[in-house]
Amino acid sequence: MIRWRRGEVLRIRREWPGAVELDVRTEEGEARALAYPALVGRPEPGDAVLLNTTALAMGLGTGGYAMVVAIPDRLPEDPDGPGHLVKARYTPLQATVLGADEQDSPHHEILREADSLDGMPxxxxxxxxxxxAILCGLYDSWPHARVAYVMLDGGALPAWFSMSCARLREAGWLAGTVTVGQSFGGDVEAVTTHTGLLAARHVLGADIAIVTQGPGNLGSGTRWGFSGVSAGEAVNAAAALSGRPVAALRVSEGDRRERHLGVSHHSLTAYGRVALAPARVAVPELPGDFGSRVAEQVQPLGTRHKLVPVSVDGLHEALKGSPVRLSTMGRGLDEDLAYFLTSAAAGRLAASLPASEGPPEAGTPSGA
Known part of the structure; x- marks a missing residue:
């Protein structure tokens, strides 16, 4: 299950908040490694390190690092901060964090009786x-919105893995990240998606929340065996808390796998079968035959959700203004433009929702 190796740190490649990227030498040669200083301490050149090289052996893309498990000769100091929430529970690297919703938190009283998102998209x-990409579309319509990211635990567990999150925070595009479930390392920690959404609203003061899994989703090529099923569950959570869910479709013109070409089966399953509460589904008005294919594929979702056509005019330019590199499955902006335009369209739709508008009704109307 785990490939263990001993290594030596050769050099620091780069770092961003919460993570340090390294070159290490093992018995098999040089490799790229990643360390989370909050968990293992900060490695320095010359340090002996214990590594988990499973991802390297499997040739993983997103997570293709040797992971630093420990610096045995220089262990970090014991933590002295508050916090009783254990995440990555019952694994060798289980970590204790201060949850916004636990009794010792300064936010406990706010969240103890909190029960509504007050219509937050x-x-x-x-x-x-x-x-x-969602942020690009959102800020193109609402430049001064305050946005929080709620990170689910279907992909990477440490929020520190995401360089995008760190850069978006630095650029002022995120008010903060809330890590929920077994994920950790956000600006705010929460037990569930529900308390994570409530924390986004009442602790971070968000106008809008964006919910996705962390980097590195898991899929099996089966109808139900993919971590993005949680997108449907997040729609239910938002609706249960009197939020206004907006479903961003996963659309691709560059993916050669038939199950992901056009509207991905991930979106059709998560929103069509898992999401029991109605959402507004942002349907991008893409040109040509491909746009017609997308519009046709999404029609079954209209029996439960409100399908909202969204113009993509100007969104390509908005996407070019992203403060972080846009990439999905190794494809950049112009290699899979439809994917990023569709995500940006969801941001544009969320920014357009009037404060007084109630929950959606199923159907295929012409407006929001």
């Missing part, structure tokens, strides 16, 4: 790569 997407 909640954009839900399958892949982490949709996050910056």
């Amino acid at each position: 909640v954009v839900v997407a399958d892949l982490h790569s949709a996050l910056p």
